[in-house]
Amino acid sequence: MRVEENCGNSRNNSLVKRVVRVCLASCLLVLVAAVTDSVFDLKPPLGLDFVLQNSPTPQKCLIETMPGGVALLDYNNDGLLDIFLVNGGHISSPAKYPDNFDRHDPRYWNRLYRQNKDGSFTDVTEQAGLAGAGDGNYGMGVAVGDYDNDGYPDLYVTSYGKNILYHNNGDGTFTDVTTKAGVAAGGWSVSAGFFDYDNDGRLDLFVTRYMEWDTRHNKDCGGNFHTYCPPGEFPRTTNILYHNRGDGTFEDVSQSSGIAAKKGHGLGVAFADYDGDGFTDIYVANDGMQQYLFHNNGNGTFTEVGLEEGAGLSVDGGPLSGMGVVFQDYDNDGLPDIIVTTLPRQTYGVFHNDGHSVFSDRGLQTGIRMMSGVTSGWGVGLEDFDNDGQKDLFITQGHVLDNVEQIDPSLKYLEPTLLAINHGGRFERVDSGSNDLVAGRGAAFGDLNNDGWMDVVTSVLGQHPQVFLNRGGNAHWLTITLRGTRSNRDGLGARVKVNGQTRFATTAGSYESASDKRVHFGLGDAKKANVEVLWPSGTRQTLNDIRVDQNLEIREPERP
Amino acid sequence: MRTILILFMAHAALAISPQAAQHLQSGREQEKQGHFDVAITEFRKVTELEPNFTEGFIALGQTYMEQRDFAAAVAPLKHALKLDASLLPAHQLLGYALLSQGYAAEAIPHLERVHEVGALGIAQLQAGNLPEALANLREALQKQPNDPDLLYYFGRASGLLSKQSIDTLLMTYPDSARGHQSMGENYFVLRQLPEAEKEYRKALELRPQTPNIHLELGQVYAMGSRWPQAEEQFRAEVKLQPGSAEAAFRLGDALLQQGKVQEARRELRRSDQLMPNMPETLYEFGKASALDGDAAAAEKAWLDLLGIEKDGALAAQAHFGLAGIYRNQGNTVEADKQMKAFREVQGGAAPQNER
Numbered sequence A: 001m002r003v004e005e006n007c008g009n010s011r012n013n014s015l016v017k018r019v020v021r022v023c024l025a026s027c028l029l030v031l032v033a034a035v036t037d038s039v040f041d042l043k044p045p046l047g048l049d050f051v052l053q054n055s056p057t058p059q060k061c062l063i064e065t066m067p068g069g070v071a072l073l074d075y076n077n078d079g080l081l082d083i084f085l086v087n088g089g090h091i092s093s094p095a096k097y098p099d100n101f102d103r104h105d106p107r108y109w110n111r112l113y114r115q116n117k118d119g120s121f122t123d124v125t126e127q128a129g130l131a132g133a134g135d136g137n138y139g140m141g142v143a144v145g146d147y148d149n150d151g152y153p154d155l156y157v158t159s160y161g162k163n164i165l166y167h168n169n170g171d172g173t174f175t176d177v178t179t180k181a182g183v184a185a186g187g188w189s190v191s192a193g194f195f196d197y198d199n200d201g202r203l204d205l206f207v208t209r210y211m212e213w214d215t216r217h218n219k220d221c222g223g224n225f226h227t228y229c230p231p232g233e234f235p236r237t238t239n240i241l242y243h244n245r246g247d248g249t250f251e252d253v254s255q256s257s258g259i260a261a262k263k264g265h266g267l268g269v270a271f272a273d274y275d276g277d278g279f280t281d282i283y284v285a286n287d288g289m290q291q292y293l294f295h296n297n298g299n300g301t302f303t304e305v306g307l308e309e310g311a312g313l314s315v316d317g318g319p320l321s322g323m324g325v326v327f328q329d330y331d332n333d334g335l336p337d338i339i340v341t342t343l344p345r346q347t348y349g350v351f352h353n354d355g356h357s358v359f360s361d362r363g364l365q366t367g368i369r370m371m372s373g374v375t376s377g378w379g380v381g382l383e384d385f386d387n388d389g390q391k392d393l394f395i396t397q398g399h400v401l402d403n404v405e406q407i408d409p410s411l412k413y414l415e416p417t418l419l420a421i422n423h424g425g426r427f428e429r430v431d432s433g434s435n436d437l438v439a440g441r442g443a444a445f446g447d448l449n450n451d452g453w454m455d456v457v458t459s460v461l462g463q464h465p466q467v468f469l470n471r472g473g474n475a476h477w478l479t480i481t482l483r484g485t486r487s488n489r490d491g492l493g494a495r496v497k498v499n500g501q502t503r504f505a506t507t508a509g510s511y512e513s514a515s516d517k518r519v520h521f522g523l524g525d526a527k528k529a530n531v532e533v534l535w536p537s538g539t540r541q542t543l544n545d546i547r548v549d550q551n552l553e554i555r556e557p558e559r560p
Numbered sequence B: 001m002r003t004i005l006i007l008f009m010a011h012a013a014l015a016i017s018p019q020a021a022q023h024l025q026s027g028r029e030q031e032k033q034g035h036f037d038v039a040i041t042e043f044r045k046v047t048e049l050e051p052n053f054t055e056g057f058i059a060l061g062q063t064y065m066e067q068r069d070f071a072a073a074v075a076p077l078k079h080a081l082k083l084d085a086s087l088l089p090a091h092q093l094l095g096y097a098l099l100s101q102g103y104a105a106e107a108i109p110h111l112e113r114v115h116e117v118g119a120l121g122i123a124q125l126q127a128g129n130l131p132e133a134l135a136n137l138r139e140a141l142q143k144q145p146n147d148p149d150l151l152y153y154f155g156r157a158s159g160l161l162s163k164q165s166i167d168t169l170l171m172t173y174p175d176s177a178r179g180h181q182s183m184g185e186n187y188f189v190l191r192q193l194p195e196a197e198k199e200y201r202k203a204l205e206l207r208p209q210t211p212n213i214h215l216e217l218g219q220v221y222a223m224g225s226r227w228p229q230a231e232e233q234f235r236a237e238v239k240l241q242p243g244s245a246e247a248a249f250r251l252g253d254a255l256l257q258q259g260k261v262q263e264a265r266r267e268l269r270r271s272d273q274l275m276p277n278m279p280e281t282l283y284e285f286g287k288a289s290a291l292d293g294d295a296a297a298a299e300k301a302w303l304d305l306l307g308i309e310k311d312g313a314l315a316a317q318a319h320f321g322l323a324g325i326y327r328n329q330g331n332t333v334e335a336d337k338q339m340k341a342f343r344e345v346q347g348g349a350a351p352q353n354e355r
Helices: A003-009 A013-025 A029-035 B002-015 B018-032 B036-049 B054-066 B070-083 B088-100 B104-114 B117-127 B130-143 B148-172 B177-189 B193-206 B213-223 B227-240 B245-257 B261-274 B279-291 B295-308 B313-328 B332-346
Strands: A040-042 A070-073 A082-085 A111-115 A121-123 A138-145 A154-160 A164-168 A174-176 A189-195 A204-209 A240-244 A250-252 A266-272 A281-286 A292-296 A302-304 A325-328 A337-340 A349-355 A358-361 A377-383 A392-397 A418-423 A426-430 A440-446 A455-460 A466-470 A476-483 A495-498 A501-504 A519-524 A528-534 A540-547 A550-555
Touching: A070 A138, A070 A440, A070 A455, A154 A189, A204 A266, A204 A281, A266 A325, A281 A325, A325 A377, A325 A501, A337 A377, A358 B313, A377 A455, A392 A440, A392 A455, A476 A495, A476 A528, A495 A519, A501 A519, A528 A550, A540 A550, B018 B036, B018 B054, B036 B054, B054 B070, B054 B088, B070 B088, B088 B104, B088 B117, B104 B117, B117 B130, B117 B148, B130 B148, B148 B177, B177 B193, B177 B213, B193 B213, B213 B227, B213 B245, B227 B245, B245 B261, B245 B279, B261 B279, B279 B295, B279 B313, B295 B313, B313 B332
Parallel strands: A138 A189, A189 A266, A377 A440, A476 A550
Antiparallel strands: A040 A466, A070 A082, A082 A111, A111 A121, A138 A154, A154 A164, A164 A174, A189 A204, A204 A240, A240 A250, A266 A281, A281 A292, A292 A302, A325 A337, A337 A349, A349 A358, A377 A392, A392 A418, A418 A426, A440 A455, A455 A466, A476 A519, A495 A501, A495 A528, A528 A540
């Protein structure tokens, strides 16, 4: 790829000299990697010493290959994104029932890292009241949302076991309010997300659950190879929808809303109003079966329409091993599309929203099919990493089976991270900035250093998280903080249009992770921006000739 | 076989003592009623009373076999043949008795005598006489084309013969193009793709014009989702074998995987012309046409497919594809109809996919 250009265009002079010397000597293609401009630098920030303890066992206890979540949130409202990482736990070998997972041991705590002004991080887990995670809970994912509209983001941590809702007290500490709130769930929860499904101004909570499983009923598959069993070996289960009553408690409305009518193998979840009826819909990535698109009927109930509307199966009518999911508009037609990450021998699902409640598979046209036949995708995001006005694709990858090479030598357990740049709706793989092969799982997206360029934090089984810091460039950008008044305080569910691009405000999506609540737009050469916000309350707000390259707060009008 | 033995024995019984004949008759009746233990006792008495009466030994051996005691059947049958080596029923029974116990080489001459080609083929296969086994099993299959055992052993003999031939090739000419091609095939089956690629590359270095090597190398790349490289190899194969429907199909698929839908359609169309009405080709052509925005061509291809194949995965996929076309056209009635057919073909529910 472009040896001549790369030999001449490197930003780093010493690197250029070195490369030119070698180019003159041999001019080999292998040099390309050394001089390609990558979007990211993979930099472990100071102080981020977390290790995701998944505790693999010889018995191949299924939970151990599934964690863990990443959240980017500004928990103390100091203007800097902090990082919350969900840990797994210690699994006895052979697994006991019930197992307490040793979550009282600091090695197995979830961790909150406060970002300092110099970009380093300080572990504030203990002082924030987040130490321990409840014995008997093996950690999975995290959701972020200000469920009580007090201006401070709250945390919801999912587990195999009980989930925990941590209320942010606004003074740097959190309180476990799970029992009072009534959101412990139980069973095996995976991803979760806050959204306001009934537009009452209060964030509700959706939780995916994987299967009916416990350590007592684990199975070992793969014959002599001993490996994790596929989901079909275990009964399907229901997802959970909690309605926010507004008094600090939630009501489980899974049955009455129709959500529980569809059992599945739920992993990822994402939200968007795909049909423009003003009510946020839900997409659930199911493992090894049809994917679920829950259409919000606007009356507190949902109807699953994945198959009928073309977003349930692959282009060939096959099931998908859905892991992570993103529900955003990749082709700037104003309609949210769906990308689902899957296992190898399938390709990542790309469901383009054609309008009129019809989706069509665009894996081929987008080029995503080509990038995905032998990889396993988990955390996924559509963000404009090069600020050219088109959302790019980032996927953290790694096979689910840690001994997959023994079973199928053409597949690998550790895989590279995928970054694909969007060129008018067709994606092209580029250097992600990391040659590391990892067992990637969670991924959260946000602007860590407030430079207007989107960064990524991913979780890796058994290792430190990866921090992909965007190297930036010259293109313009606009980051918007929504301040709801009649709508929920963070405006989650709002549709924001800027210079012909559309984003749906959400912290949910990806896999087990929660991203920066701010809404980011790359603007290319544009010097001004025209902004339109359609709030969940129904209020439409327009701002013209907005200065670019700024973090803009937009307050919802108090009156419609 | 049983009828022959009964007729044979009815005729032979005339020559023995009344006491032996009584035991013989009783043995037959007990054997008919499935009382094999009693029948064996009776037939054994016949052999004791008439030690040169071959039919008594045959009856005893046969009853042991009916009791599935093949080991016990061997001695009386051998004795019968010692008395008269021309007794075809004894050869037949002994051949089966020996084969059932794994004494394939010993069974062969007996089965040859009675021209039991099916059993003979199996015995030859087990004894390692593969070409003879294949010939006899083929002959047996002509008489019983749907016999699962014969089909199994024929397949196994073919496979072993093929392996034997490849082993000889690899031993004799390890560095030949065909040798490397064979090794490539072995690695490909084991999904050891880098090794397979290396072997095919060596084969091509040695004999670049050899048919099928590009095709197989292309499939290695396809399995690894390396579609541009797969395309390159399939193109090379198409150049070598412009009349190969498979090469055209593979090239079409590789192009389709890369979103080059128009070129994919051309190749798939060509494949369909070279070998018409292949369901796989029709399905892929329909998909390429749909992606190219030619709903009419896609619809025709998939309906043609459904005219050939009403069940199975491709039929289900065709229904699913048709549902997509009708949905996009706003024809929800037809879309629902196709989705219903899709579900029915899939077995009433969306299929499970396992890792």
